[in-house]
Amino acid sequence: MNDQPERPNRPALSLHVPEPEARPGDEADFSHLDIPPAGSVRRPDPHAPARETHDLVFTLVRVLDEEGKAVGPWDPKLDPETLRRILRDMMLVRVYDDRMYRAQRQGKTSFYMKSTGEEAVAVAATHALDRDDMTFPTYRQQGILIARDYPLVQMMCQVYSNRGDPIKGRQLPIMYASKDHGFFTISGNLATQYPQAVGWAMASAISGDSRIASAYIGDGSTAEGDFHAACTFAAVYRAPVILNIVNNQWAISSFSGIAGAELTTFAARAVGYGIAGLRVDGNDALAVYAATRWAADRTRANLGPTLIELFTYRVEGHSTSDDPSVYRPQDAASKWPLGDPIRRLKQHLLALGEWDEERQAALETELGETVRAAQKQAEKQGTLVTSTIDFPQDVRTMFEDVFAEMPWHLKEQQAQMVAELAAKRK
């Protein structure tokens, strides 16, 4: 330490390290949250100057009230068919997640990540986009693929890294990719996709296209430099992009205060960049839909990006490698005041008279069967092999796709590997 000079008239400094309201052993406490009633937040015209949104970054756009009624100016007034479709997709994501989580526990794959409680931020937002808009997701938006009818069997094959895996077992489970479904390849390196989405959107603008991009990032990952590169580029070029921040309040064991949420909101980042910003109840599928549509309309009119904070809660552990009971109260998820996105949309459909318990039960059964059948199909093509060399893929594929053309050194290494495996089999 530098020799500290005598400073008799100055107080000693101390470091502030944020701590969450409650830790294991405490009761979960969300009383500090300021949650405005549904329908109470103003809806500016999508063509309004960005600054007219800047009070909205400190509140919460909400549509569904406690009784399940859609209220206020943000009600997207969706037809019952669309509402039922969003409900179904969210339910399917949850059943799928539970099933794959269990498969990992049974040793059929290495890893899994659920999106429980966060289904609306992927599913409802995707239904508010056009089918050919591009998305740059994180590992927690499997709901995008489901909302775009990506085949479940193929999703599972990716999770199993098996013969049917479209990306040939190259990536960890849940790191899907599908050009046909406007779903950019998931990176394990946080935040990288965010400025890439802006680049894609800039390209769409450069090319006189009409498609827009939608990017996702977690609350914790907004600390990465890439987040700020994305916002700056998006602002400078008024890129046709929606910048979603999924604030599920946790980043593995670190609460959102470690990402800067003690002093302001994530949506408030928009103010500094001069772009439009919205803060949205992420467990309210209608609010998510309405905000996404607002931002999409705005950016399709060449008025630039919108930063949307989707306020939600990570109900489960970070991944199959995580045990949240050692860093947050066990009852936290059940006390989360914004409820469950599936239950809330179901309640809304019931209140509209467009749904009933029998149909709900029938849908649950149907989705359970669909997922079970898909799993059977997927497992016919193998599961992850970790203790033998009976690989699901042709081993030679390891050297493919490094480059378009395989250079000499990879050809040599490929031959070496084939010989090695022959030796191992002997």
Added chain:
Amino acid sequence: MTVMNMIQALNSAHDVMMERDKRVVALGEDVGYFGGVFRVTEGLQRKYGASRAFDTPISENGIVAAAIGMAAYGLRPVAEIQFADYIYPAFDQLVSEAARVRYRTASEWSLPLTIRSPYGGGIFGGQTHSQSPEALFAHVAGLKTVIPSNPYDAKGLLIAAIEDDDPVLFFEPKRIYNGPFDGFFDRPVTPWAKHPQAEVPDGHYTVPIGKAAVVREGGDLTILAYGTMVHVVLATVAAEGVDAEVIDLRTILPVDIETIEASVRKTGRCVVVHEATRTGGFGAELSALVQERCFYHLEAPVQRATGFDTPYPHSLEWAYFPGPVRIGTAIRKALED
């Protein structure tokens, strides 16, 4: 003495140093309350307070830059990068800043900082939890790079790194945190408790940076390895029944050239082993050094057994990993030629 696995030994190194020296602070993603995703910093926040062991925002360049600033003040930060695969956002701060502050200030400033990071494969972590990027840093003038292979060395080297007045990159072979995996993936791993190097002194000691260890003496050939591969090499040597001299480098840079030279002059043959990709890997440097300095003692070309030049695959991990077959082939080639 206590029997420790590598995680406990690394934790003990932090504890010893934080106890002795209030300039030592630990920081990184999930490092504080939780104690790190591999639990290396467990209990430190409880014992030393949140201003000496704390969580950071998810920003690797922020972590390294802040550690540089703390070191410039005079602290001795020990920063964790959660996986070596996530160190790249910090590349500029490491390469352009940490590595050069001493040089560009003619030693007016030095940066006594340690960057710890779990590295390496064998855990089905796919391309972002498996990489071995040590050569990228060894290539940079001004960074020391250390890689332990057992609990005793891990603690002694980490203490030496914290006490070192220059930036040290400390890569931890996560595959052997809990036991010395030997590359035979279809056999159970013996726990550290059965290994002599798991006897770890409870207090302060150092293992010097820049000193390799001869972990097996032999006359047929010299094998250079570090980290997990030390154990894979030893198991392969046993399986092949060759009388190899196995050197655990322990420090990549500055490498212990005397120990290497003495051994290769004796055996006349050399195999270099690492998990990292082959082209431009640290094995290339080792091979060049051996060739430059021991050419007239060599009876065969230096062989390399390494990872392949592809991104780290998920499902084909055991075809990718440089295990006993690849190393055995290299050994036989070095002996035949």
